[in-house]
Amino acid sequence: MNIVNAILLMALAFVLFWQAKIAPKGTFHENSFSLSVSKGIQGFFALLIILHHVYTFLDTRGMHMYQLRSVENIGVLLIGFFFFCSGYGLIISIHTKDRYLKGFLVKRVLIVLIPFFICNYAYLSVELLLGNRFRLSELIATFFGVLLLNSQMWFAVECMLLYLLFYLLFSYVKSEKHSIIVIVFVIMVMVVFGMLNCNDYKLCNWFWGEWWYNTTLLFPIGMIVAEKKDTLKDFAMKHYGLLMAFSLIGFVVFRVLCGRELELRGYWTPYFGDKLHAYLLQVPGVIFFVMLLTLLMLKVRIHNPLLDFLGKFSLEIILVNGVFLRLFLGIVQTYGFICYLCLTFVGTMLAAVLLYKLKRSILELK
Numbered sequence: 001m002n003i004v005n006a007i008l009l010m011a012l013a014f015v016l017f018w019q020a021k022i023a024p025k026g027t028f029h030e031n032s033f034s035l036s037v038s039k040g041i042q043g044f045f046a047l048l049i050i051l052h053h054v055y056t057f058l059d060t061r062g063m064h065m066y067q068l069r070s071v072e073n074i075g076v077l078l079i080g081f082f083f084f085c086s087g088y089g090l091i092i093s094i095h096t097k098d099r100y101l102k103g104f105l106v107k108r109v110l111i112v113l114i115p116f117f118i119c120n121y122a123y124l125s126v127e128l129l130l131g132n133r134f135r136l137s138e139l140i141a142t143f144f145g146v147l148l149l150n151s152q153m154w155f156a157v158e159c160m161l162l163y164l165l166f167y168l169l170f171s172y173v174k175s176e177k178h179s180i181i182v183i184v185f186v187i188m189v190m191v192v193f194g195m196l197n198c199n200d201y202k203l204c205n206w207f208w209g210e211w212w213y214n215t216t217l218l219f220p221i222g223m224i225v226a227e228k229k230d231t232l233k234d235f236a237m238k239h240y241g242l243l244m245a246f247s248l249i250g251f252v253v254f255r256v257l258c259g260r261e262l263e264l265r266g267y268w269t270p271y272f273g274d275k276l277h278a279y280l281l282q283v284p285g286v287i288f289f290v291m292l293l294t295l296l297m298l299k300v301r302i303h304n305p306l307l308d309f310l311g312k313f314s315l316e317i318i319l320v321n322g323v324f325l326r327l328f329l330g331i332v333q334t335y336g337f338i339c340y341l342c343l344t345f346v347g348t349m350l351a352a353v354l355l356y357k358l359k360r361s362i363l364e365l366k
Contacts, residue, residue, distance in 0.1 A: 004067040004338065008051070016044050019304040028237050028298045033229075036311070037303050038085050041293075043310025044302075045078040046317040050348055052078070053152060054341055057325045058332065065337050073259070079155065080215040080286035081293065082314075086159065087222025090166055091176075095226075101171055106363065108163045112315065114359045116145065116156040119319040123150040126327050141203040148205055150322035154212055156315075162219055176227065184220045191216070195267075195275040210267040210275070214282050218290060225294075236295060247292040254285035316352035316359075324348050 023029050031037075052075045055068040090108075094100045124142050127134075127149055134142070141147035148154060165186060169179035194213040207213070225232060236243055258281040265274040310317075324347035332340045 002067055005070070012044075012047065015047065015304075015306050015310075016302060018306065021301045021303075023299050023301070028240075029301045032297045032301065033088070033294060035089065036308065037297065037301065038089075039311030039314070040303055040307030041297075041311075042082060042085060042314045043307050043312070043317075045081060046310060046314040048074060049078055049318055050321050050345060053321050053325060054344060057322075057329075058337075061329075063332060063337075067337065076211070076215055076282065077286055077289045079211075080218045081290055082155075083162075083215050083218040084222035084225075084290045086162070087219040088226045089222075090163075091223045091226035092229075094170060101167060104163075104167050108167075109160050111359065111363065112156050112159050112163070114362055115316050115319050115355050116153060116160070118355060118358070119156075119323060120145055120148070120150070120153060122320070122323045123153075123326065126323055130326070137203060146204045146206065147202075150326070151205070151209065151211075152322045153319060154206075154209070156319055157206060158212065158216065162216070180220055180223050180227075183223070184217075187213075187216050187220065191279065195272055195279070198270075210278070214267075214279060215286055217283055218286060221287065221290075233298075236298060240295065240298070244292070244295050247288050247295060251285060251288035251292055254281055254288060258282045258285050313349075313352040313356045316355040317348060320351045320355055321348045323351065 021029075048071060051068055051071045055065055055071055056075070058065050059072070120142070124139075138147060142149055145153075145157070148157070162183075165183060166179075169182055170176070173179045173182070190207065191213040194207045194210070197207050258278065261278050261281050265271075266278050267275050269275065321344070324344045328340055328343050328347070331343060
């Protein structure tokens with residue numbers, strides 16, 4: 001292990017496990033999946049996503065940074081947990097909050113739309129500043145967000161689409177069960193469309209790339225778990241050891257199988273069958289990861305002020321990170337990878353905090 005990995009590992013371990021509490025033998029933490037705990041873990045995952053983005057951004061440009069090789073393939077797991085939490089939180093909220101759907105578009109959609117467009121314009125400004133030029137049609141498409149110069153912005157688009165779908169269904173369909181079934185169906189349509197989508201993304205690159213669909217199924221799964229949370233929690237506590245072993249084995253098996261599949265064929269082939277095969281191996285691995293993590297949370301309460309802080313800005317961290325990946329790219333060759341990593345991290349965190357405050361200020365005007 002090189003010194004960069006060692007320092008990163010120790011820093012991340014401190015952020016995650018500071019003030020962590022392990023439940024005594026034979027007991028479990030109450031409210032183990034509370035909003036504050038789950039948001040804190042999402043904040044921690046946002047830090048990991050920064051590292052993942054740094055690695056993949058440089059790797060696709062021919063700069064192979066072995067120091068971060070360990071985070072190369074974790075993005076799908078982290079985003080899967082984000083979608084799971086979103087689906088879970090929506091159902092819990094609609095069950096516990098009076099008239100939750102009133103003002104929903106502001107509470108859930110606008111709160112994503114504002115940072116999406118700010119980050120979108122910031123990334124476009126950086127590209128223009130660095131000397132890239134675009135046709136008028138490309139500028140218009142980028143201005144309205146249908147052409148994403150920064151592919152990381154897909155997450156915001158899909159969140160907003162899923163929130164709108166949830167709002168429409170739960171506003172006009174009386175049965176929650178039927179609404180969730182429709183959401184699963186729509187997501188499966190999105191998966192098939194994404195696999196078949198082979199456009200050249202000149203003016204629109206939505207649903208181009210497997211990241212648009214290889215984690216989305218966790219959204220309705222989170223909703224189903226929320227619907228059955230008491231039953232599932234009782235079952236998990238009664239069969240905790242068996243479920244932990246099952247989820248761990250399942251996670252390892254499918255990660256290995258998917259890793260081999262991605263090396264051989266993966267998603268980037270012209271054949272639908274190959275893409276479907278990769279999807280059917282990757283999604284179970286993500287599901288087992290979320291299952292393993294939620295089981296761990298029953299025994300270990302991961303919660304501290306640092307995670308609370310990070311949890312507030314997790315969305316902004318994910319969206320604004322690409323701006324600094326691009327802005328500081330020239331630093332890698334001149335001053336080295338460590339300088340690039342530090343500047344990208346500091347810039348991302350400062351911008352995420354400012355973006356969050358700006359978003360709150362705009363929302364308060366409504």
